[in-house]
Amino acid sequence: MRKHVVLECVETGERIYLTSKNIRNNPDRLELKKYSPKLRRKALFRETK
Structure with a gap:
C-alpha cells in the first residue's frame, strides 16, 4: 500500500x-x-505528518 507524503525543508520550512x-x-x-x-x-x- 502506497501513501502520498509531503516533504518539508528542514532549514527553510518550505513544502514544495x-x-x-x-x-x-x-x-x-x-x-x-x-x-x-x-x-x-x-x-x-523530511516527511511531514
Missing part, C-alpha cells in the same frame, strides 16, 4: 515536493536531499 512511499517497507519518516529554490542548493527534506 509531493511523493509516495510504501508504508510496509518504510514505516519511519522519509528523508531525501532535494533542490531548494530559496537556498539555491540541495537541502534535506
Whole structure:
C-alpha cells in the first residue's frame, strides 16, 4: 500500500515536493536531499505528518 507524503525543508520550512512511499517497507519518516529554490542548493527534506 502506497501513501502520498509531503516533504518539508528542514532549514527553510518550505513544502514544495509531493511523493509516495510504501508504508510496509518504510514505516519511519522519509528523508531525501532535494533542490531548494530559496537556498539555491540541495537541502534535506523530511516527511511531514
